[in-house]
Amino acid sequence: MKKHLLVASLTIFAVHIALIKQTLAATLTTSSEVTLYAAGSLRGALSEVASAFTDEFGIPVKTEFASSGSLKDRLLAGEKADVFASADLGNAMILNQNNLSGEVETFARNPIYAIAAPEVSLTTENLLDKFLNPDIKLGISKPISDPLGDYGVEVFRKAEQISPGSFAQLNAKAVILSGTLPPERNSPGGSIVYYLQDINKADIYLVYYTSALSAQQISPSLQIVELPDSLKVQADYGLTVLKSASPGGSQLANYILSPTGQKILAKYGFNSPKSVPEPQGVGGVLLSLSVAFALQRKLVAGKQQKVQVSDRS
Numbered sequence: 248m249k250k251h252l253l254v255a256s257l258t259i260f261a262v263h264i265a266l267i268k269q270t271l272a273a274t275l276t277t278s279s280e281v282t283l284y285a286a287g288s289l290r291g292a293l294s295e296v297a298s299a300f301t302d303e304f305g306i307p308v309k310t311e312f313a314s315s316g317s318l319k320d321r322l323l324a325g326e327k328a329d330v331f332a333s334a335d336l337g338n339a340m341i342l343n344q345n346n347l348s349g350e351v352e353t354f355a356r357n358p359i360y361a362i363a364a365p366e367v368s369l370t371t372e373n374l375l376d377k378f379l380n381p382d383i384k385l386g387i388s389k390p391i392s393d394p395l396g397d398y399g400v401e402v403f404r405k406a407e408q409i410s411p412g413s414f415a416q417l418n419a420k421a422v423i424l425s426g427t428l429p430p431e432r433n434s435p436g437g438s439i440v441y442y443l444q445d446i447n448k449a450d451i452y453l454v455y456y457t458s459a460l461s462a463q464q465i466s467p468s469l470q471i472v473e474l475p476d477s478l479k480v481q482a483d484y485g486l487t488v489l490k491s492a493s494p495g496g497s498q499l500a501n502y503i504l505s506p507t508g509q510k511i512l513a514k515y516g517f518n519s520p521k522s523v524p525e526p527q528g529v530g531g532v533l534l535s536l537s538v539a540f541a542l543q544r545k546l547v548a549g550k551q552q553k554v555q556v557s558d559r560s
Contacts, residue, residue, distance in 0.1 A: 286334035316392035329496030335394035339485035386449030436461025
């Protein structure tokens with residue numbers, strides 16, 4: 248009888264130990280999970296970085312990809328994330344200025360290119376003429392909420408310096424390309440193919456170079472065209488760790504900045520800059536001014552934005 252009671256007790260004890268281990272494991276997994284909010288143009292690259300990070304450190308990463316402006320607004324409204332990777336410096340700097348995150352570091356660069364349907368016959372040399380042609384539909388992303396739209400407006404402003412009156416013409420004809428995408432087109436490259444070829448909402452689209460590469464992999468007939476020197480615009484991507492982040496947040500950010508993370512980003516076409524240093528001497532002052540300008544542009548964009556692009560098909 249005592250022997251049976253001992254066996255029963257040991258069995259119950261073993262079950263309790265197993266349950267405790269399972270609960271502990273689940274708790275550790277939940278507490279160590281890292282949430283990454285990132286610009287949509289980073290979907291492919293940072294998904295791979297996140298997977299490699301999990302494989303190396305055993306820390307799962309939950310990713311959320313959307314326009315940088317909308318993600319920044321969600322974080323300001325109280326949503327929780329550990330790391331924010333923006334397609335510009337301004338949105339990340341706003342979180343820093345609101346005491347929600349640490350310093351902002353430039354972790355990638357991505358030039359703006361034009362991508363066009365083949366029948367446009369777009370080249371670097373004829374690019375501005377094609378942009379201004381009233382019979383050619385020129386698409387940009389939504390300014391303010393999406394940095395890609397802001398970069399498009401910057402191209403328009405550069406065009407004004409070359410040919411006075413160009414800004415007004417481009418402003419009047421530009422078509423905002425935004426909205427819900429079909430699931431099969433919900434990717435940086437897929438969205439371009441959708442707007443240019445699936446629904447023909449634009450003939451030319453100002454996009455990130457990396458997204459253009461992805462689109463051409465889906466549809467090889469699309470033409471990727473470099474902007475002329477006078478119109479060139481480059482996107483600086485900002486990375487920041489939220490102050491409420493778990494220890495894994497800083498670890499993931501460092502991994503993105505590491506040679507391994509940068510190698511993966513380069514595979515997708517991103518350029519790898521050095522982190523933003525502390526201001527030192529004249530160079531540091533100029534750097535501080537450029538970062539401050541990026542922040543100021545975001546803070547006042549809603550008041551100063553003069554672009555009234557159409558939303559026509």
